[in-house]
Amino acid sequence: MKLILVVALLLATSPALACSEVSVSLSNNMSASTCSLVLEDGSGPLSTICDHNTYRLGASDAERLNFASAAERLAPKLEDNNCRKEAEIFYRQILKIRKSVWGDMHLDVARSYKNLARHLSRWGGMAEAAEFHARGVKIAEQLLGDNDLELATYLSAYAFNQRHLGHFAKAKTLYRKAIAIQHRALGKDHSEIVKNYLGLAMCLEALGNYKEAEQLYRRGIKLHPLETDLDHSELLIVYQELSNTLNKQERYEEAEPILRQVIDLYIQKLGYHHPNLPTAYFYLAQSLNGQERYEDAEPFYRNALMKAEMLSEWGHFEMDIYYSGLAYNLSKRGLDEEAEPLFHKALDIMEKNPGTNDRNLAKTYNNLAYTLNELERYSEATPFLQKAIDIFERTEGANHSLTAAGYNNLAHNFEKLRQFEEAEQLYRKALSIEERSYGKNHTETKRIAKNLENFLARKSEREARQVEAN
Numbered sequence: 001m002k003l004i005l006v007v008a009l010l011l012a013t014s015p016a017l018a019c020s021e022v023s024v025s026l027s028n029n030m031s032a033s034t035c036s037l038v039l040e041d042g043s044g045p046l047s048t049i050c051d052h053n054t055y056r057l058g059a060s061d062a063e064r065l066n067f068a069s070a071a072e073r074l075a076p077k078l079e080d081n082n083c084r085k086e087a088e089i090f091y092r093q094i095l096k097i098r099k100s101v102w103g104d105m106h107l108d109v110a111r112s113y114k115n116l117a118r119h120l121s122r123w124g125g126m127a128e129a130a131e132f133h134a135r136g137v138k139i140a141e142q143l144l145g146d147n148d149l150e151l152a153t154y155l156s157a158y159a160f161n162q163r164h165l166g167h168f169a170k171a172k173t174l175y176r177k178a179i180a181i182q183h184r185a186l187g188k189d190h191s192e193i194v195k196n197y198l199g200l201a202m203c204l205e206a207l208g209n210y211k212e213a214e215q216l217y218r219r220g221i222k223l224h225p226l227e228t229d230l231d232h233s234e235l236l237i238v239y240q241e242l243s244n245t246l247n248k249q250e251r252y253e254e255a256e257p258i259l260r261q262v263i264d265l266y267i268q269k270l271g272y273h274h275p276n277l278p279t280a281y282f283y284l285a286q287s288l289n290g291q292e293r294y295e296d297a298e299p300f301y302r303n304a305l306m307k308a309e310m311l312s313e314w315g316h317f318e319m320d321i322y323y324s325g326l327a328y329n330l331s332k333r334g335l336d337e338e339a340e341p342l343f344h345k346a347l348d349i350m351e352k353n354p355g356t357n358d359r360n361l362a363k364t365y366n367n368l369a370y371t372l373n374e375l376e377r378y379s380e381a382t383p384f385l386q387k388a389i390d391i392f393e394r395t396e397g398a399n400h401s402l403t404a405a406g407y408n409n410l411a412h413n414f415e416k417l418r419q420f421e422e423a424e425q426l427y428r429k430a431l432s433i434e435e436r437s438y439g440k441n442h443t444e445t446k447r448i449a450k451n452l453e454n455f456l457a458r459k460s461e462r463e464a465r466q467v468e469a470n
Helices: 061-080 084-102 107-122 126-143 149-164 168-186 191-206 210-223 233-248 252-270 277-290 294-310 319-332 336-352 358-374 378-395 401-416 420-438 443-469
Strands: 003-008 021-026 034-039 044-049
Touching: 061 084, 061 107, 084 107, 107 126, 107 149, 126 149, 149 168, 149 191, 168 191, 191 210, 191 233, 210 233, 233 252, 233 277, 252 277, 277 294, 277 319, 294 319, 319 336, 319 358, 336 358, 358 378, 358 401, 378 401, 401 420, 401 443, 420 443
Parallel strands: none
Antiparallel strands: 003 021, 021 034, 034 044
């Protein structure tokens, strides 16, 4: 005996997913809980686990809701079998059914928004997912109390989405709300809060608040000592991100041994193809770079890129940052011709991605300009230096130290182009900002003061030669 159940799943909003019919068949040689999913467009059979529920055109609300429940159990299995388009059809249809039966203000509708958003986020649709996360959170906030742990899951999922889109301030607020709920319900030292500590710390890190980020990472570690939880993927991420925060505070020697241990544990406990390995390799490369051990760092940059390319179907990797890191490494070793195309690859990705971190983009502009200057291609370097300054002026303000550093870099470039008047103005502008920000005895102030002093000495030499020539 073989039952064929036809489900009309029209998806007008996404023609690419317009598999108009899905047939679910239950055959003799399968158990009652096993279905074979066959797409009529010829995609082929997929054996998966699901409950046997029916849905047909013209079915009652109860039957449609039963189908939605069955589809909700089936969709994750489709994802696990890399049938992402088919899973998305189900997630969208589940939402459509529940909204048509219950309207907007129902928790199952909120859950359907969250599930669809999670699916889209998993497969790279972060921007579209943000809208569905926001709708789910709005419903959950109205229907659940402020102390309800389920609301914390909505807030956490939305925060994750916003963090990956580069909206760190928004994500930070969402994480803090979720953590506050968990604190009230579970206490401050419950292990379930570790994931949100990690997300909040990553936002704080991206916003430059390294000290508070470090405190949160260490708090997570205190709740889960590494020695007692060796195969815990989320725990290894906490150690990994703590090391990145140490790198950003230039505490490279502290970060290196932690990262080496993390990489060993990923390979030993979670496998050589674990999707977190590329990031761990990259952080270790950064740590070695920071210690000026450039040749030691290069293979870890290349490992990060290689593994990320191999695993690209299973996660989102910051390939732009990996390319930029390797390019900087090569540039510091005088391999500028090898570095330049890698910087361009990084920028090509960054400039197309609305979630790109502004500081990373400006840093890459500066580093490419430095490489072009080393190749004596000063005119080509100028627009990249100006783009970096534009970012710093917009994000940090005209009187920030990073903006001053940009002025200093552009001044050096103008001097090489023999635009001496513009160069002197920029050196003086940079020095004035640093003196106001840090005082005359700060390292950065002294560095720019020395640059101006050397520039003026060269100016005097030029003027003396002109006098002699006349």
